[in-house]
Amino acid sequence: MSKQRLQIWVTAFALFSLFFGAGNLILPPFLGFNAGSSWIWVTTGFALSAVIIPIMAIIGHARLQGTMMDFAKKISPVFALIYCVLVYLISISLPAPRTASVAYEIAIKPYFEFDSLWFSAIYFVLVLVFVLNRSKILDVVGKYLTPAIIIILLAIVGIGILGNYPPMKASIFENTFTSGIVEGYQTFDAIGGVVVGGVIVISLGFKTDSFSTKKEIIARAGVIAGLGLLLIYGGLILLGALNSDAVTAEDRSALVTLLSKNTLGNIGTMFLGVLVSLACFTTAVGIITGTADFVKGIFQQSNMAYTITAVVGSLLGVAIGQFDVHFIIDIAVPALMFIYPITIILILLNVLSEKWASPIVFKAVVVTTIVFSLPDFLSTIGFGEAMQPVKDRIPLGNVSMGWLMPSLVVFLIINLINTSIRNKNV
Known part of the structure; x- marks a missing residue:
């Protein structure tokens, strides 16, 4: 060997x-x-x-x-x-x-x-x-x-x-x-x-x-x-x-x-x-x-x-x-519930090429993840009743993954915009 x-x-x-x-x-x-x-x-x-x-x-x-x-x-x-x-x-x-x-x-x-x-x-x-x-x-x-x-x-x-x-x-x-x-x-x-x-x-x-x-x-x-x-x-x-x-x-x-x-x-x-x-x-x-x-x-x-x-x-x-x-x-x-979604998103973005994971994509997706993971976090520290109506309105919110779909949508939107800009500059 x-x-x-x-x-x-x-x-x-x-x-x-x-x-x-x-x-x-x-x-x-x-x-x-x-x-x-x-x-x-x-x-x-x-x-x-x-x-x-x-x-x-x-x-x-x-x-x-x-x-x-x-x-x-x-x-x-x-x-x-x-x-x-x-x-x-x-x-x-x-x-x-x-x-x-x-x-x-x-x-x-x-x-x-x-x-x-x-x-x-x-x-x-x-x-x-x-x-x-x-x-x-x-x-x-x-x-x-x-x-x-x-x-x-x-x-x-x-x-x-x-x-x-x-x-x-x-x-x-x-x-x-x-x-x-x-x-x-x-x-x-x-x-x-x-x-x-x-x-x-x-x-x-x-x-x-x-x-x-x-x-x-x-x-x-x-x-x-x-x-x-x-x-x-x-x-x-x-x-x-x-x-x-x-x-x-x-x-x-x-x-x-x-x-x-x-x-x-x-x-x-x-x-x-x-x-x-x-x-x-x-x-x-x-x-x-x-x-x-x-x-x-x-x-x-x-x-x-x-x-x-x-x-x-x-x-x-x-x-x-x-x-x-x-x-x-x-x-x-x-x-x-707070740090894990952010960590998962950072890992996923870091294995993608620069083309799909530009600094603006990092910023937009991570901010979105933080915002939409807050209901899960707050629910675990005594605000479950107050957060339930919010979680009901978020896809996957009731299975503690309300951050996933919004982050994916923002990732796709920002990349579509970036692709459009690149095509116009060609």
């Missing part, structure tokens, strides 16, 4: 591992459990927001090879800075601490009488050690941690779906497809794509200075990682659906533990504990590294800024990571 091909696979494994964290493990089975016989539709929706969009972010990074600021720079430098600060604040305040919470609830709490605060402290000390040795992250994660994660996942899914189960129950969702899309928000993977994509770009910079080489490695690795994520998500959702009328589960974590035990027996719970710990840990490392890289760039590549950010991010992880995982999921909803 050539050196470049080996690097593609190492990078693909690292991407998979940096993406596959707490939410990626506990969300799909419960989604399938509730979707039942409609699991294929919920899988399609989930894959759209939790696989396709994040991998498009990685492809966008392959084209830009800058920082996350470059994703929004066509709107304005001020907007780009505000957007990045919001994304990184959300990332180190919610998904990074959630990794410790999930690891504690599944791998520690059922077996040991150990305080969650102490666990979070030890967990984020180890995260900090990895973050402070960032030049080695790609190799350690890609060569050693990810293969272990994939082997355990394939064992649980592969053995599980071969079992005998009663017929699946009907879906509890009013709209299974859009429910899958919105649930995919909770993985934070679109945000993860713009955050860890930058980590991959910088990490590869330690190995090669060639723009074209890095572009090929990142793009191909992104596709491989995406296919791996799709396979695992589909398997976990199907496993949950197969058990929809076979078991009773109160929450996401309990279902994952139950499925693992039913699949691999008592040893399955041990494997699950190892899997959760590895998956959560690598994601936390990726998030805090990306945040520290961003702050370092703002302060003229200051190593002191990188170290301080890494320490602060780890301390936040300790403070918030001791809370119940479902509490963290619930408080994340308002932030996701």
